Amino acid sequence: MNTNNHINYIEFTAIDLEKIKTFYSNTFGWVFTDYGPxxxxxxxxxxxxxxxxxxNTMKNGVLVVLYHENLESVHDLIIKFKGQxxxxxxxxPGGRRFHFTDPSGNELAVWSDN
Known part of the structure; x- marks a missing residue:
């Protein structure tokens, strides 16, 4: 069940998806689903x-993704309170999302399945 305003998903970057899948599946038992190349x-x-x-490699290449059932309302709140x-x-596949930065420049995303 998805809950408004909760961290729902974390997205990393990777140069080689096959190597990253091998590493995390063998090391930690993670299970993977491919969505294209x-x-x-x-x-x-x-x-x-x-x-x-x-x-290119990114240091701290992590994107925290929040969930909200109404993207438009949370979009407006982000702007109102000085996010960009x-x-x-x-x-x-599965929904819609947008990315924003908070007043300190941290980039996050919000997604919805609505």
Whole structure:
């Protein structure tokens, strides 16, 4: 069950998805689901998440994803309280999401299955 305003998903970056899947499945027993050549989701880790394929290594390449059933209302609150939208709402298999930065510059995302 998804709960508004709770951390719901964590997204990492990876240069080589096959190597990352091998590492986490063999080391920690995580289970993976491929969503095309540039994304793989994981489960059996305590919280669901995924890895996005990128070209360059990122330090602290983690994206915390919150859930909210009404993206438009939380979008407006983020702007009202001085956050900035850095990636407009887009669709993906299973829902929609957008990215924002908080007043300290931390990037997070909010998704909805509605």
């Amino acid at each position: 540039n994304y793989v989701a994981f489960s059996n880790s305590g919280i669901e998440g995924g890895f996005e394929k990128v070209e 939208i850095v990636k407009n709402t887009f669709s993906f």
